[in-house]
Amino acid sequence: MGGSFRSRGVPECSVTFLQALILALLQGVSELFPISSLGHTILVPALLHWTNVDRSSPTFLAFVVVLHLGTALALIVYYRARWWSIARALVASVVRGRLSQDRDERVGWLLVVGTIPVGILGVIFEQPVRALFGSPAPAAFFLAINGLVMFGGEALKRRRPGNLPIEHLTFAQSVLVGIAQSFALLPGISRSGASMVAGLLCDLDHEDAAEFSFLLATPVIFAAALLETRYLIAPGAHVVLAQAIVGGIVAAIAAYLSVAFLMRYFKSNDLRPFGWYCLIVGAVCFILSKRGLLS
């Protein structure tokens, strides 16, 4: 697949257009569907034996940064009205110097408080966790665990059904949802899945848990991408420029359609279908990796 590119002098670590499209689609969809984008970006190249894709090379990291920017942008555009009212309410409360009963302000501070744990844990643990678990076998194992977590969350939710609105969450509960989101540092554990399960256990319904999860994910994805923009100006990053631009657009469209679909889906459905998917794909990939069939 990458032969023609290599013959034109593109480094081997680069991604081809087809790979870029597949990875972008995968990123846009799996970042928001509760099936772990990180796990999929490890497992799919391994399943397809993409030996030219070096996940640690600066060119690949530059490509990934653009995919994340595309995903974050899609989330911001989808929730643009919500983010605008939240930002205005937050600024107003800081200027006023006290909290009010405003719904957007409350949700805004819940998001700020919920983002703190993932910010701290992400900065401290991201690199060591990736170094330890960034290969197909652990990613497959954690993907299966992700499935079990969703089944567990749904079982507990059925025992104590509740449908509190987001603004009725306490700050402590928001921190818990943020901590749950941090488990997505483990490849295979889904950011949206973990935070949705935590939201469900805090008495949110599926729709509100999904919305809170997506709102909570936006600053994290955006900040993570912004902090890694240095890879875009690194020497050699230009070789993936075209792939990154196309990939970023595809990831943004895929993410927008995904969030639109999921917000409709969670009006009347639950996490179990995603649980089955993660459990089966995780188990199959784990067996394949143990048999040496994933590279």
Add this chain to the structure above:
Amino acid sequence: MKPLALLLAVVFFVLGILYGLGTINLFTKSGTEHAHHITHLVLCWILALLALIWYRFQSSTETGRR
């Protein structure tokens, strides 16, 4: 709580500078190597800003009580 909020703001601000200068390398990939840890700097300064906002809320609450 006001002094604690202010103390946290100062501590995080100074920590951010120390990470930026590469004086401290705690919880960084490079371990003991000298490096400018921009991500850590940004995180510390965001936490310092949040501590200042917390301080502002505390100040306003006390003024309101008076």
